[in-house]
Amino acid sequence: MREAGVITERMMARAVEVAAPGVRECDVAAVIYYAQMTGTASFGGVPATSPPHMGFGPRAREAHPIFSDRPIAPNSVANIEISGCRLRYHAPMSHTIYFGKPPQSYSD
DSSP states (O other), X not given: OHHHHHHHHHHHHHHHHHOOTTSBHHHHHHHHHHHHXXXXXXXXXXXXXXXXXXXXXXXXXSSSOBOXXXXXXXXXXXXXXXXXXXXXEEEEEEEEEEESOOOXXXXX
């Protein structure tokens, strides 16, 4: 589980690093998958039982949305749900990103 968690952290770090207005959702998914499979220098990962669930913009409120090839809009929100997997053990994580300055009501 700890190794799966390390993979998950690497996957999310890459997603946050790459996701930006103008970047296609599928390109964010690609770096997530790459980090998932390559794991770390000490151990690799395997496919999780579900794809990266990523909702961008209005789809961030959906339950388990799948990414598309649309570019990420400025001043929008994303919810990313992923799981690293090592030896069939999963360590899921969810993270919300706002691209721009969120409205006060959203921060509250």
